[in-house]
Amino acid sequence: MKKILVACGNGIATSTVVATKIREKCEDNGVAISVTQCKLLEVESKAEDYDLLVTTGKFTGGDVNIPVVGAISLLTGIDEEETLDEILSYVK
Amino acid sequence: MSGIAFDESLILEYDQQMTDREVLSAMADYLCKKGIVKDSYRQAVLDRETSFPTGLKTGGINVAIPHTDICHVNQAAICVAILKSPALFQAMDEPDHGIEVNLVIMLALTEAHGHIEMLQRIVKLIRNQEDVKNIIEANDMATVNMIIKQYLLEEQEN
Numbered sequence: 001m002k003k004i005l006v007a008c009g010n011g012i013a014t015s016t017v018v019a020t021k022i023r024e025k026c027e028d029n030g031v032a033i034s035v036t037q038c039k040l041l042e043v044e045s046k047a048e049d050y051d052l053l054v055t056t057g058k059f060t061g062g063d064v065n066i067p068v069v070g071a072i073s074l075l076t077g078i079d080e081e082e083t084l085d086e087i088l089s090y091v092k
Numbered sequence: 093m094s095g096i097a098f099d100e101s102l103i104l105e106y107d108q109q110m111t112d113r114e115v116l117s118a119m120a121d122y123l124c125k126k127g128i129v130k131d132s133y134r135q136a137v138l139d140r141e142t143s144f145p146t147g148l149k150t151g152g153i154n155v156a157i158p159h160t161d162i163c164h165v166n167q168a169a170i171c172v173a174i175l176k177s178p179a180l181f182q183a184m185d186e187p188d189h190g191i192e193v194n195l196v197i198m199l200a201l202t203e204a205h206g207h208i209e210m211l212q213r214i215v216k217l218i219r220n221q222e223d224v225k226n227i228i229e230a231n232d233m234a235t236v237n238m239i240i241k242q243y244l245l246e247e248q249e250n
Binding site: 008009016 | 149184204205208
């Protein structure tokens with residue numbers, strides 16, 4: 001099971017909205033995942049334990065060795081499906 | 093969303109050209125004067141906007157959703173500002189990139205968890221650009237009040 005780290009400013013609000021949409025997408029496609037939320041500031045120290053990083057804000061906290069997907073579209077709706085498909089492609 | 097204050101007195105309209113920080117300061121000062129937020133809210137919301145900008149590019153009328161930690165708030169409320177001349181806010185996903193914002197929805201919430209449901213409701217509103225346009229172009233506060241309440245505060249069926 002792939003592990004996704006979802007990060008936003010406080011690790012509370014936008015990351016929850018995004019995490020919910022990722023869970024729904026993966027469930028619809030029969031892909032088992034685990035999703036963890038955190039603050040953007042915590043990403044660098046946590047990322048190595050995960051397979052994919054998804055952020056709402058811009059991630060500038062340093063180098064991570066996992067793929068990063070920006071997911072502002074899951075808030076605004078613009079190209080939402082493309083972003084969800086991209087996320088899915090990393091965790092299948 | 094019970095217990096969150098919103099009425100026509102919490103709808104502000106600015107005609108003049110302003111910066112994002114001027115808009116945030118004016119809104120925060122207004123909320124402070126009404127006793128809704130503490131003195132510390134203004135600086136906290138400005139600082140947070142600098143670290144984690146809240147401008148959302150919608151493909152139509154852009155929206156900003158400034159907020160900060162609940163410890164700076166006395167009474168949960170939403171404050172809406174309609175900017176007749178758009179202000180440049182930094183985009184949440186591209187902080188180096190300014191976007192023209194016409195609608196600011198400032199959240200002064202008292203429960204951290206409350207931000208989640210409110211954000212989901214705001215997402216619904218900003219995806220319905222027709223109603224965002226109706227807010228921006230409304231000539232009376234009653235219309236704005238009605239649309240905001242309908243999206244953000246009324247009980248909704250799942």
